[in-house]
Amino acid sequence: MTKSTFKKVPSILKLLTLLFLIGSCKEESKKALFYTTQNTIKIDEDDSRDSIILKAAHVVPTKNQMNALKDEFIAFVHFGPNTFTKLEWGNGMEDPSVFNLKNLDTDQWCRAMKDAGMKKVIITAKHHDGFVLWQSRYTKHGVMSSPFQNGEGDILKELSKSCEKYGIKLGVYLSPADLYQIENKDGLYGNLSEYTVRTIPRPVEGRPFENKTTFEFKVDDYNEYFLNQLFELLTEYGPIDEVWFDGAHPKRKGGQQYKYRDWKKLITALAPNAVVFGKEGTRWCGNEAGATRETEWNIIPYAEDPRTMNLFADITGEDVASVDKLMEGKYLHYQPAETNTSIREGWFYRNEDEQKVRNTDDVFDIYERSVGGNSIFLLNIPPNREGKFSDKDVTVLKETGIRINETYGIDLLENAKGPAELLDTDEDTFLVLDNDELTLEFTLPKEVKINRFTIQEDVKRHGERISRHALDAWVDGAWQELVLSTNVGYKRILRFPEVTTNKLRLRILDFRAIPVLQNVAAHYYKTRPPVLEIERIKNGMVSIAPVMADFKWNPNGENPAENLNKGMKIVYTTNGEEPNESSTVFSKPFSFANGTVKALAIINQELGSVAELSLGLQKNNWKAVKASSNYEDHHVNLLFDENKDSYWLSKEGVDEDQYVTLDLGDETEISAFKYTPPSTISTGMIEKGIIYSSMDGIHWQVEETFEFGNLINNPTGRLFKFKKSFSTRYVKLQVIEIAGGNSSAAIAELDFFK
Numbered sequence: 001m002t003k004s005t006f007k008k009v010p011s012i013l014k015l016l017t018l019l020f021l022i023g024s025c026k027e028e029s030k031k032a033l034f035y036t037t038q039n040t041i042k043i044d045e046d047d048s049r050d051s052i053i054l055k056a057a058h059v060v061p062t063k064n065q066m067n068a069l070k071d072e073f074i075a076f077v078h079f080g081p082n083t084f085t086k087l088e089w090g091n092g093m094e095d096p097s098v099f100n101l102k103n104l105d106t107d108q109w110c111r112a113m114k115d116a117g118m119k120k121v122i123i124t125a126k127h128h129d130g131f132v133l134w135q136s137r138y139t140k141h142g143v144m145s146s147p148f149q150n151g152e153g154d155i156l157k158e159l160s161k162s163c164e165k166y167g168i169k170l171g172v173y174l175s176p177a178d179l180y181q182i183e184n185k186d187g188l189y190g191n192l193s194e195y196t197v198r199t200i201p202r203p204v205e206g207r208p209f210e211n212k213t214t215f216e217f218k219v220d221d222y223n224e225y226f227l228n229q230l231f232e233l234l235t236e237y238g239p240i241d242e243v244w245f246d247g248a249h250p251k252r253k254g255g256q257q258y259k260y261r262d263w264k265k266l267i268t269a270l271a272p273n274a275v276v277f278g279k280e281g282t283r284w285c286g287n288e289a290g291a292t293r294e295t296e297w298n299i300i301p302y303a304e305d306p307r308t309m310n311l312f313a314d315i316t317g318e319d320v321a322s323v324d325k326l327m328e329g330k331y332l333h334y335q336p337a338e339t340n341t342s343i344r345e346g347w348f349y350r351n352e353d354e355q356k357v358r359n360t361d362d363v364f365d366i367y368e369r370s371v372g373g374n375s376i377f378l379l380n381i382p383p384n385r386e387g388k389f390s391d392k393d394v395t396v397l398k399e400t401g402i403r404i405n406e407t408y409g410i411d412l413l414e415n416a417k418g419p420a421e422l423l424d425t426d427e428d429t430f431l432v433l434d435n436d437e438l439t440l441e442f443t444l445p446k447e448v449k450i451n452r453f454t455i456q457e458d459v460k461r462h463g464e465r466i467s468r469h470a471l472d473a474w475v476d477g478a479w480q481e482l483v484l485s486t487n488v489g490y491k492r493i494l495r496f497p498e499v500t501t502n503k504l505r506l507r508i509l510d511f512r513a514i515p516v517l518q519n520v521a522a523h524y525y526k527t528r529p530p531v532l533e534i535e536r537i538k539n540g541m542v543s544i545a546p547v548m549a550d551f552k553w554n555p556n557g558e559n560p561a562e563n564l565n566k567g568m569k570i571v572y573t574t575n576g577e578e579p580n581e582s583s584t585v586f587s588k589p590f591s592f593a594n595g596t597v598k599a600l601a602i603i604n605q606e607l608g609s610v611a612e613l614s615l616g617l618q619k620n621n622w623k624a625v626k627a628s629s630n631y632e633d634h635h636v637n638l639l640f641d642e643n644k645d646s647y648w649l650s651k652e653g654v655d656e657d658q659y660v661t662l663d664l665g666d667e668t669e670i671s672a673f674k675y676t677p678p679s680t681i682s683t684g685m686i687e688k689g690i691i692y693s694s695m696d697g698i699h700w701q702v703e704e705t706f707e708f709g710n711l712i713n714n715p716t717g718r719l720f721k722f723k724k725s726f727s728t729r730y731v732k733l734q735v736i737e738i739a740g741g742n743s744s745a746a747i748a749e750l751d752f753f754k
């Protein structure tokens with residue numbers, strides 16, 4: 001049935017037709033299309049809930065979108081004046097000489113991307129500051145005015161050559177926001193110029209184009225400038241596979257509008273293979289942290305026709321395209337999400353010591369959640385001031401590539417029995433499921449260990465249809481459910497605890513239309529027991545968890561170590577003995593004081609390394625009696641709140657005497673204390689002090705003077721054992737010396753031990 005015949009049928013008939021088609025599907029099991037597939041399908045007034053769902057199941061990607069999905073893992077490169085000014089956003093008024101690049105090694109970038117298995121790179125040809133990385137004819141604000149190769153360098157040209165050499169596709173980020181064009185006195189952005197018919201490209205004397213195509217558009221000065229630059233980018237740097245339009249705007253001016261439909265005409269003509277990000281091509285996933293949705297459908301409801309829209313709002317909610325959401329739309333449009341985040345804290349390179357780099361666990365986890373969650377993984381690697389990717393970043397890319405290869409390069413279903421269309425590597429074979437046979441079995445010649453399973457729908461021809469599914473394994477003579485999940489789309493990677501089996505069963509539990517699968521594969525990810533961290537949280541409860549990556553920029557809230565090590569258990573002891581398989585399993589925080597907790601992770605019978613933490617008195621009944629001053633956000637109570645991130649900080653230059661006095665609640669025997677300084681500031685480290693004891697909080701007795709070294713460089717907790725233990729109810733810590741000669745004292749946490 002074609003779309004037009006479908007349109008003419010009144011809704012009751014539509015529903016009957018639908019039921020008939022679904023009912024007759026068994027006989028016509030190879031016929032999964034009820035009418036023509038399209039990239040955008042209009043919802044009609046008389047469409048029912050069922051017919052809208054059926055329409056959604058016929059929305060398919062364009063060739064360019066399909067290729068973008070198949071690229072899976074791609075690179076982002078943020079490079080420009082910000083790399084030198086160490087800012088995330090420039091202001092457009094930077095002197096081009098700040099871009100003081102002496103060396104450039106785009107081959108090195110491409111090698112690192114290749115090692116990671118990335119298929120495309122998108123470079124910030126122009127970021128919001130308006131500085132251009134190529135030899136544009138239309139501005140002097142760029143590499144042409146910088147010291148780089150005496151103003152003759154062209155970053156894009158270099159990258160395009162390297163891309164060709166290493167077989168990597170090229171994409172350009174051209175920021176619609178342009179601070180240089182906003183701020184400089186002859187700037188074109190929002191200059192209120194008239195919309196007149198203009199020829200693109202505008203000829204420039206002595207700089208002819210090899211490509212003789214011309215366009216006529218009725219545009220203003222800034223749109224003309226933008227189109228001229230697009231023309232240069234799309235005709236002089238080899239094939240361009242993606243054009244990235246950022247929606248962010250540090251500033252706007254003069255009510256500047258963007259004539260996107262004209263930009264699109266130019267892109268379609270000059271770079272027919274380019275998918276357009278931020279418009280109808282691909283969409284932002286809604287965050288910059290590498291967070292992914294549990295369910296990511298790529299059939300998006302629109303209130304207007306996305307084929308004619310100029311403005312595309314960001315889509316950020318958790319529920320983007322559930323059936324209920326589809327009902328709110330007037331058009332259904334295929335639009336894959338790009339999960340974009342940076343390998344470093346920030347989009348631009350700043351430095352080696354402070355700017356954290358994601359570890360391989362983190363990057364691999366995002367890869368599995370994004371590529372295996374029906375989206376494209378766009379990872380930014382910002383080159384440094386030497387024009388290279390830094391060593392740390394290169395190592396992570398290499399390790400990620402190795403993990404992807406070792407895990408997904410081997411299909412454990414290779415010699416399995418099951419539907420041949422799904423087990424072959426031919427992308428043009430697919431399997432239309434039978435309406436009452438929605439279970440698929442795969443039998444392997446021998447038992448294998450698996451913990452990953454990938455499913456791909458035939459989105460290219462049949463769209464996205466599965467909305468719930470489960471995977472089972474045959475274990476000890478019975479089916480055991482391994483994992484239950486939601487939609488599939490281009491690719492779903494299922495992660496579950498390792499199982500040894502020779503039979504797997506995929507059950508499709510719910511769908512929008514008869515599911516059509518393209519491929520399935522089973523894999524094994526070599527997990528390793530993660531390093532653990534023990535900490536006492538509020539109310540004296542002890543918690544044990546894999547160490548989280550210390551990546552403070554936009555944390556996505558996922559614990560990669562836990563994600564990757566499904567099936568891991570944590571065991572611990574509190575009696576000083578080394579933990580082993582038969583030790584207590586950690587399932588929830590427990591109350592513990594005055595002793596040592598030792599813990600390790602076990603995965604697939606493999607024991608990880610032992611983590612250990614000595615815990616002092618519980619602090620539930622402690623009170624701060626007195627303290628020298630404190631800053632408003634750094635109250636003295638924060639030094640016994642079991643949180644190392646918060647701290648007491650006395651005011652600079654206010655007190656002659658710096659001290660804190662605590663009431664421990666009961667008379668207690670004390671043999672040692674631990675001082676934990678804050679790790680986020682380098683001031684206030686107490687190098688030298690005195691501990692006093694008191695039974696009544698009035699009469700004090702000196703117990704001992706303590707001293708700690710190298711606190712600024714190594715701000716870790718320091719234990720001090722008293723020569724002789726003592727009984728006390730009140731304790732006073734008197735500061736004698738603060739590292740670096742500061743006059744503010746800081747304590748993140750104080751602990752006392754029996």
Ligand code: FUL
Nearest residue numbers: 088246247248249340347
């Ligand atoms: C954002 C921009 O403002 C950032 O600087 C960066 O380019 C990121 C990819 O998109 O919207």
